Amino acid sequence: MEKIAMIGGGSWATALTKILSENGARVHWWLRAKDDVQHLLSTRHNPRYISSVQFDLERVRPTNELKEAVKAADWLVLAVPAAFVQPVLDGLDRDALKGKRIISAIKGMIPGRNVLVTDYVAERFRLAHTCVGVVAGPCHAEEVALEKQSYLTIGSPDAKLAEDFSALLRNRYVKAEAAEDLDxxxxxxxxxxxxxxxxxxxxxxxxxxxxxxxxxxxxxxxxxxxxxxxxxxxxxxxxxxxxxxxxxxxxxxxxxxxxxxxxxxxxxxxxxxxxxxxxxxxxxxxxxxxxxxxxxxxxxxxxxxxxxxxxxxxxxxxxxxxxxxxxxx
CATH class of the missing domain: 1.10.1040.10 (N-(1-d-carboxylethyl)-l-norvaline Dehydrogenase; domain 2)
Structure with a gap:
């Protein structure tokens, strides 16, 4: 069973958690708000985004403890707004992501630094670019919740990383392909x-x-x-x-x-x-x-x-x- 740390509590994080957990992965889902974690634990729904989706808590583990979620996972999926990437990741040691594979589901740049999210993560945690990838659409989170046919592309200079994560996303309504053009x-x-x-x-x-x-x-x-x-x-x-x-x-x-x-x-x-x-x-x-x-x-x-x-x-x-x-x- 693949172990994934999902970082973020928004609509895209919710949609990706749905796909990954229903495909058999175990998702350690970090959300900032304690109330949101408690709501998920008690109702199995995200109270703020795509609240119609119900999660299997044997596969999805909501938490406020970022370090624990990251430590338990093989993959880290970033799905917070780009402006929050630095504040969120600053709580991690520089070696916290060693040996892990990182996927950015963020369609923005780090404000002030004007760099891509994958570039920032690679520099901040001293990772090779072969350890990082990006997930791109066309795909709206709301349509994933409705299980409408969707298409995703995973870009990474490491063809195996891109293909491995693509495989984690594929199901009857999501087609996912690998590509090398990260930037x-x-x-x-x-x-x-x-x-x-x-x-x-x-x-x-x-x-x-x-x-x-x-x-x-x-x-x-x-x-x-x-x-x-x-x-x-x-x-x-x-x-x-x-x-x-x-x-x-x-x-x-x-x-x-x-x-x-x-x-x-x-x-x-x-x-x-x-x-x-x-x-x-x-x-x-x-x-x-x-x-x-x-x-x-x-x-x-x-x-x-x-x-x-x-x-x-x-x-x-x-x-x-x-x-x-x-x-x-």
């Missing part, structure tokens, strides 16, 4: 949130499907330019781990980044939108990280620039979208 998959997962957020802003302003289609088409080109600049290698962005993840995030009703952007487009301030959602939209932080990285790279990124100007320079969304629409083709 490309992870950067695209970050950028698709920026695109979805910008599409949400456009939606909130009253732009229609025609504009969103053009925005997404241009976004693929923007992603290609940036990823090739930061990590040049042959890659096909039409694959589901790239384009598929972008599409589901840009169009789906379950996309928190699209929802957040739509609220901003309708006139909410950033803070009021964050408070009302009560969920983290990774795109908000990702915009700043990618913008900072691009100061050196100087890649043509009009969509990212527009999102940054709206969210951080406080330029009116209507004004910035008027400028952006003239740059799209």
């Amino acid at each position: 490309g998959i992870e950067y695209c997962a970050v950028m698709k949130n920026i695109i979805a957020l910008t599409g949400g802003i456009a939606h909130g302003l009253g732009y229609g499907d025609n504009f969103l289609a053009v925005l997404v088409s241009n976004a693929v080109q923007e992603m290609r330019r940036f990823v090739q600049a930061v990590n040049p290698q042959p890659r096909d962005l039409s694959g589901s781990a790239y384009l598929g993840d972008l599409l589901v995030t840009a169009y789906s009703q379950f996309s928190r980044n699209r929802t957040f952007g739509s609220m901003v487009g309708r006139g909410y301030s950033v803070k009021s939108a964050q408070l009302e959602m009560n969920m983290i939209a990774e795109g908000y932080y990702a915009v700043k990280s990618i913008h900072e990285l691009n100061k050196k790279l100087q890649v043509n990124m009009p969509i990212t620039a527009a999102a940054y100007n709206i969210l951080y320079e406080r330029i009116a969304p209507a004004v910035e979208l008027e400028i952006l629409k003239e740059k799209l083709r």
Whole structure:
């Protein structure tokens, strides 16, 4: 029986715990809130996210003790918002992850450091990149709970690690494949949130499907330019781990980044939108990280620039979208 430490109590952590435990793994599930752990132990449901899912407590062990969860596991799956990765992992010794395999299920970057989550973990715990991987969609946690057909890609420079974790995820409604393009998959997962957020802003302003289609088409080109600049290698962005993840995030009703952007487009301030959602939209932080990285790279990124100007320079969304629409083709 594979032993997995699931770090995080959100919707994606809940969905992955469902998949892994039902496939026979033992999941040591770390949640920050003691009340959430007690609720899971007494009712077998996560009280905050995807509460319809019922867990088998013989396979799922909720806990507030991070060190114990990590020590008991062979795999560590990170599923907290990127902004919380450092505060959470700072409680672990530098050798705590020695001999373990690490999967990031986070589609964001470490704020302030502007580095990918897998890069931060490898550096912080002195791990080779062959010990880390990333899980990418297209896959919404809410549809996993409903057991709708879903597809996942596990990216890692270690083909065996990627295939082994893919095997842990496969079931009748989840297809999972391995890939070697760790950086490309992870950067695209970050950028698709920026695109979805910008599409949400456009939606909130009253732009229609025609504009969103053009925005997404241009976004693929923007992603290609940036990823090739930061990590040049042959890659096909039409694959589901790239384009598929972008599409589901840009169009789906379950996309928190699209929802957040739509609220901003309708006139909410950033803070009021964050408070009302009560969920983290990774795109908000990702915009700043990618913008900072691009100061050196100087890649043509009009969509990212527009999102940054709206969210951080406080330029009116209507004004910035008027400028952006003239740059799209």
